[in-house]
Amino acid sequence: MSYTISEAARRMGVAPSTLRYYDKEGLLPNLKRKNGQRIFEENDLRMLALLSCLKNTGMPLKQIHRYVDMVQEGDETIPERYALIKEQRRFIMDQMEQLKYYLSELDFKDWYYRTAMKKGTTEGISLEDYERETGNRTPEMDILEKDGK
Incomplete structure (x- = not known):
């Protein structure tokens, strides 16, 4: 099945200008044209999905x-492509760990302010209360322990 640029853009959830940009940049080397119009095939949509993934993961x-370029060069580049994908995956896993860390701090602040609103004050609310009530630790608790406090 083939798609116009508008149809492909709608399927991919991007603006047609994004697809034009990818084409202009040479990221869709196998894109066909008919009467000057870009024609997107299923393989193009799969490549666009991967390009979007790579772009959106930084x-x-x-x-x-x-x-x-390596895809165009053929199977002899499979090990290099694999290494590139593994490196990007490792990058994402590191980001996820950082985000989990930040989320735990935000979870603590959520609990902290809900508790303060119930009490009408921030006085007397401690990290230990949080750990006792939720069973969770905060990054702050780990930092303080590292410092020997």
Whole structure:
């Protein structure tokens, strides 16, 4: 099945200008044209989904270009492509760990302010209360322990 640029953009959840940009940048090297109009096939949509993933996970455009070039070069680049994907995956896993850390701090602040609103004050609310009531620790507690406090 083939799609116009508007149909492909709608399916991908992006603006047609984004697809034009990807094409102009050479990120869709196999894109066909009919009467000057871009025609998107299923393979193009799969590549767009991957490009979107790589872009949205913070991969620099230069690396995305390199990945597309390697795909064009063929199977001899499979180990390099695999390494690039593994590196990006590792990057995302590190980001997820950082976000979990930040989420735990925000969970504490959520509990803290809900508790303060019930009491009408922030006086007497402690990290130990949080741990006792929720069974959770905060990053702050871990930092204080590292400092020997």
